[in-house]
Structure formats: C-alpha cells, structure tokens
Amino acid sequence: MGSADIYREIILDYYRNPRNFGKIDSPDISIRDSNPLCGDEIEIHVKFDGDKVKDVKFTGKGCAISQASASMLTEMIMGKNLEDVKKVGKEEILESLGLPNLGPARIKCALLSLKTLKLGVYSYLVEKMSSADAEKLKEEASKLF
Numbered sequence: 100m101g102s103a104d105i106y107r108e109i110i111l112d113y114y115r116n117p118r119n120f121g122k123i124d125s126p127d128i129s130i131r132d133s134n135p136l137c138g139d140e141i142e143i144h145v146k147f148d149g150d151k152v153k154d155v156k157f158t159g160k161g162c163a164i165s166q167a168s169a170s171m172l173t174e175m176i177m178g179k180n181l182e183d184v185k186k187v188g189k190e191e192i193l194e195s196l197g198l199p200n201l202g203p204a205r206i207k208c209a210l211l212s213l214k215t216l217k218l219g220v221y222s223y224l225v226e227k228m229s230s231a232d233a234e235k236l237k238e239e240a241s242k243l244f
C-alpha cells in the first residue's frame with residue numbers, strides 16, 4: 100500500500116468513525132459555518148477550563164475531507180491553551196490529512212473546520228474582552244460617588 104492509499108484509508112476511517120463527534124452542554128464556543136460552494140456544514144463546540152480546552156466536539160455534514168479534517172482538528176486542540184489553538188495553521192491540517200498539494204476547491208473542504216474554529220475563538224475572545232472591559236467600567240463607575 101502506497102502512502103497516498105494509507106492517507107486515503109485514514110481519511111475514510113475518520114469520516115466513518117469520527118472522533119469527538121457530538122455536542123457539549125453549555126459550551127463556551129458554539130459556532131457553525133458552511134462552505135458556500137457546496138453547502139457542507141461544520142459546527143464546533145468548545146469548553147474551556149481556564150484557558151485550556153477541556154472538551155471539544157463537532158457535528159457536520161459533507162464530504163469525507165471536510166468531516167475527517169474537523170475530527171482531526173478536535174484531536175489536535177484537545178487540552179491545548181487558547182494561544183496554541185490560535186496558532187494551529189492550515190499546514191498542520193493538510194499534513195494530518197496527508198494532502199499537502201490540494202487544489203483550490205478541495206482546500207476549502209480541508210480548511211472549513213479550521214476557519215469555523217478560528218471564527219469561534221476570535222468571537223469568544225472579543226466577547227470576553229468586552230465583558231472584562233464592562234466590569235472595569237462598572238468598578239470605575241461605582242467609585243464615582
């Protein structure tokens with residue numbers, strides 16, 4: 100079996116037996132996105148313990164590459180801190196899939212979950228930042244009179 104066949108087998112295995120498939124009760128991040136070209140979807144839920152990923156799950160529907168890469172991504176970020184999650188790049192996903200030279204259409208399949216996750220992480224950070232700022236403002240306001 101050549102290495103391309105081995106990777107194809109790995110992708111199909113993740114597609115048929117997705118790791119971390121499902122939802123999380125009261126997640127800190129819950130985000131859904133789709134590939135506009137085909138309508139395939141990924142939804143990602145993340146729960147933090149401090150700034151570490153305590154649990155991550157995904158659901159979705161779509162091609163083998165999009166679903167397998169989502170499953171691989173959940174394994175990649177489990178237990179990582181937020182800063183490291185932010186650093187996960189497309190090269191790591193393509194490497195895990197064994198598909199470093201994908202064409203433009205298929206690369207959208209491979210990176211749908213990463214794009215979705217990043218959207219969720221940045222929205223979460225913005226939300227956290229504004230609530231912290233709001234607390235500071237409240238504290239300031241309480242000292243005014």
Ligand code: FES
Binds near residue numbers: 209
């Ligand atoms: Fe839709 Fe791959 S064909 S994400």
